[in-house]
Amino acid sequence: MNLRQMECFLAVADELHFRRAADRLHLAPPSVSEAVAGLERSLGSRLVERTSRRVRLTPFGAEFAAAIRPPIEALHQAHRAARLRSARHRDLVVAHTPELGQLILPGLVDAWPGAAADDEARGRWRPVPMHTPEQLAAVADGEVDVGLCWSVPEQPGIASTVLGSFPLVAVLQAADPLASRHEVALTDLRTRQILITPRADNPYLESQLQADIIRAGIPRTHIEEVGRYDELAVHVATRGHVGVHPGPIALTNSLPAVVFRRIADASDGVRICAISRAEARTGSIAALVASLRSIVGSLDVDAKLT
Incomplete structure (x- = not known):
């Protein structure tokens, strides 16, 4: 059986x-x-x-x-x-995509260092790297308490909290003529070679990005995938192409030769979400989600876009 x-x-x-x-x-x-x-x-x-x-x-x-x-x-x-x-007596399992883990979990370590013996609203937690579709299945099965992921659709029985919404940005060399603008449009990039990171791990975000690219009239032959999100800025700096990526990439960039500009004609912002089973959104899980919301709310992407 x-x-x-x-x-x-x-x-x-x-x-x-x-x-x-x-x-x-x-x-x-x-x-x-x-x-x-x-x-x-x-x-x-x-x-x-x-x-x-x-x-x-x-x-x-x-x-x-x-x-x-x-x-x-x-x-x-x-x-x-x-x-x-058993939630009070075990570690909470926090699943995260690789990019969001690097961006957000250091703040959670500071905000949630561990449970005090007399604090029932807090508990120890452990991270598990996991892409979004696997997170949804693991949360539904009860194997993961909280998932940290990009935009997700509504799912029966799963509560999704939007922790923050961020713009899609163009990643440019500082010497690129487009860098002198406050915003750029995807239609400005029709003749440029565009770098993106693979989004097959999140079909919801992928479909949004592809719809925007098609609507802007950008040929598919101009789109090139770069293996990992943390490599994209390096490729822009060394090759002179344009990257397209959710705005929080600006917070992890350490290359002064690269700048970020909001994309004006993107269809919608990109959301960072926390997911859990709807009936489990109490106690330590609710407190952990509240901490994640505070951490994401403090991410100042706009300061990197000026």
């Missing part, structure tokens, strides 16, 4: 669509399809009928879904309740 296979099957039973079920579980559609197929093999009978146009439960599948749903939901509820009860 495989619990993950049954979770995948129940998601398909609810959605009657493999891609939507995969999105709900933060998995790839082929993984969900294989999980359901494996469950069918172990049971010796078909659970779903799949065609190019529709997915529907077989009579056996509908009966099996009704039988397993209550105990699986009870198991998840018992797990969540146990984690909430």
Whole structure:
């Protein structure tokens, strides 16, 4: 018996669509399809009928879904309740993307050095590097208490707190003619080679950036990915290209030959968010999120854009 296979099957039973079920579980559609197929093999009978146009439960599948749903939901509820009860006696798990970990966690070390013996609202915490889709799944499963990530969409059962909103910026050589402006537009960059960091780890932020690039009429052949965010400014300084990145990069830059200018025609600001299970947003978790909000609120990106 495989619990993950049954979770995948129940998601398909609810959605009657493999891609939507995969999105709900933060998995790839082929993984969900294989999980359901494996469950069918172990049971010796078909659970779903799949065609190019529709997915529907077989009579056996509908009966099996009704039988397993209550105990699986009870198991998840018992797990969540146990984690909430144990929160006072264990380290809080704080997942973070690599970039936000470097930017924010030093401030959390100062603001949250450890729990005093008589302070029930605070507790020790430990960081775990994790990209945004994995954070969403781990928070939903109760493996992570707080996730620290870039912009995320609403998810059932997950509370998302916007800690701060920041502009998209152009990263320029100080001698670049565009550096003399207070703001630049993506449409000003149509003839330039543009450097970005990979955003496949956050499809929500990636889709926003790609929509802005397409709307500005920038050819895809002018876009080049630089492996890591902390390398982007170095590439700008040495190659004369233009970087496009969320504004907090300005706070980690140490190169005087590089400047940052707000992008005027970006569709929206980039949000830094803290995520947790909605019912867990109490006690030490609520206090930790409040500390993160204070830390992000103190980040003065605007001072680096002048």
